[in-house]
Amino acid sequence: MEENKHIPPRSGQLLISEPFLQDENFVRSVILLCESNEKGSFGLVLNKLSILRIKDLLDELDFLDMEVYVGGPVEQNTLHFIYWGEPVVEGSIELAKDLYWGGNFEEFVAKYKAGHIDLENFRFFIGYSGWSSGQLESELAEKTWIICDDIDAESIFTSSPDDLWRVALRNMGGDFQVLANYPIDPRLN
Structure with missing residues (x-):
């Protein structure tokens, strides 16, 4: 098995x-x-759908029947978003090529209402995943996580939530492709 280089x-x-x-x-x-950073880490689970819709969460978007993902178990009273393509919202942070996190939400709403936002390129999340200082590094040392540096932003938005885990591993190539086919319960193999 290829070693996931310690990054x-x-x-x-x-x-x-x-x-x-x-x-x-x-x-x-x-x-x-x-x-x-040295204070800890913050991330969003990309492939766990919630039962909620945007219209259930925000009065200003009560007309928007769009799915919401569970970003993680921490502070599920918060809303986050990512998008891919060109930067369209001020204050967005580029995380990878053509992949952005957050930004001015009021600007997003105004641009959406004016028809300048393609929702196919956006994902919304309630809550987030968080690690205190050193916690994620510990989990990486225990091989709980595989780090992928080469993000295919488009596959995040075009893969179904059920397929994204396998797609991400397959995109890494080599022995990671073998992991993509592991059954959830090896006794069923």
Whole structure:
């Protein structure tokens, strides 16, 4: 098996859960690291749909019937968004080529209402995944996560949530492609 080179976690990387991780919050999850520094790390689970819709959460978008993802178990009373393509919202942070996190939400709403936003390029999340100082590094040393540096922003938005974990591993190539085919329960193999 190829070793996943030890790379310090940094924003713009994907964390892909190892095949047999049993934590219900992170089974077969793909997390986009939005921030990582000496104080800790912050990311969004990209492939866990919630039962909520944007119209259920925000009065100003009560006409928008769009799915919302669970970004993680922390502060599920917060809303976050990412998008791909060109930067369209002031204050967005570029995490990878053509992949942006956050920005001015009021500007997003105004641009959407004016027809200048393509929702196919946006994902919304309630909550986030967070690690205190050193916690993520510890989990990486325990091989809980596989780090992916080469993000294919388009596949994040075009892959179904059920397929994204496998797609991310396959995109890494080599022995990671083998991991993509591991069953959730090896006794069923």
